Amino acid sequence: MNILLLFLFGLLSISQLGAQEITRFRLMTFNILQGGGNAKNVGFGNDLYGGSRIDEITSAIKIARADIVGIQEDCSIKSNIILNELGEGWFRAGKLYSKFPAKLIHSNKDRSLEVVDVKLASSRVVRIVNCHWWPNNYGPFLAQGKLRADPRVELNSLAKLVEAKGARRGGTRGYRATIAPTEEAIEEKRAIFLLGDFNEPSHLDWTEHYAKNGSDRWVDNPTGIPLRLPVQWPGSVLLENIGMVDSFRQVHVDEVQKPGNTWTPPYSQRTPGRRPYGDQVLDRIDRVYHHGNNVKVVSAQVVGEKGDTSDIVIRGRWPSDHRAVVIEYMWKN
Known part of the structure; x- marks a missing residue:
């Protein structure tokens, strides 16, 4: 009798665990810089990480308790070095790694974009779009250049300039390629996540609120004019217009109190291949979006090098020039 009760209790525990996996999951975005390889050209040589950054990258994923992670700059097309390091129980579909079965649906190599279906349960398949937009004509750097040239520049004109010029790189930055599969999933009334x-x-x-109350985004600004003007950045506006919700900002509604910057962790002025850290503009360019009536954001966290x-x-040397972001979701029903 006791053995039977223990057996039934074990079945119940397994059932409850399965239910938890269905109702909640943690989704992470992480640019790992040059595939986690020997990025000595920008100050991330393997010798600084005991021979490889892969250990630190996968440790960050595990410590963040991610169930699904979309990676940018994953160069391990011909190997499963990251998958192997994550260990048993992980699946891979393109540049997305998941504790749930995943299938690559579409890949646009020209735009560094992938569409993946992840099977959370027999009756629940979610679509995840993993993108990496073009870095050229980076808007904040354009603003820096204009402020350097003329600190008296009219800020509204400057905002319009960086909106227009920052959006283009022989075409749009990557907006169209991202919007198409996202809108398709929305029209099909399925849960979709974009990271x-x-x-x-x-x-x-x-925003206006940040422009009045926020800190200067330029680390060491020599112009005397803080870089914190309101700008309607085209990409995020387009995503909002089709119904995508910025998961981090839904939780942390005050951009002054919680900027959530992912670009870029501090580095030595002697770092090769990078502009002086004082010339950097700190920003939240690594993001996760969601859409779906039954999706609720439980938490939104930046993963990085200091409190x-x-x-x-993550203790020790942080392994990338980007911080990561992890969002926990739950299903309302």
Whole structure:
């Protein structure tokens, strides 16, 4: 009798665990810089990480308790080095790694974009779009250049300039390729999640509120004019217009109190291949979006190197020039 009760209790526990996996999951976006390889040209040589950054990258994923992670700059097309390091129980579909079965649906290599279906349960398949927008004509750097040339420049004109010029790189930055599969999933009334390195700020961060109350985004600004003007960044505006919700900003509604910057962790002025850290513009360019009536954001956290910039702190040397972001979701029903 006791053995039977223990057996039934075990079945119940397994059933409850399965229900938890269905109702909640943690989704992460992480630009790992040059595939996690020997990025000595920009100050991330393997010798600084005991021979490889892969250990630190996968440790960050595990410490963040991610169930699904979309990686940008994953160069391991011909190997499963990241998958192997994550260990048993993980699946791979393109540049997305998941504890649930996943299938690559579409890949646009020209735009560094992938569409993946993830099977959370027999009756629940969600679509995830993993994107990496073009870095060229980076809007904040354009603004820096104009301020350097003329600190008296009219800020509204400057905002319009970076909106227009920052959006283009022989075509749009990656907007169209991202919008198409996203809108398709919305029209099919299915849950969709969009994550990536957008290489463009969000209009939800560059606001009037931030312009009046936020800190200077330029680390060491020599112009005397703080870089914190309101800008309607085209990419994030387009995503909002089709109904995509910025998961981090839905939880952390005050962009001054919680900027959530992912670009870029501090580095030595002697770092090769990078502009002086004082010339950097700090921003939240790594983001996760969601759409679906039954989707609720439970938490939104930055994963990185220290407590004043990160909610989840990874000890030791941080392995990328981007911080990561992890969002926990649950189903309302």
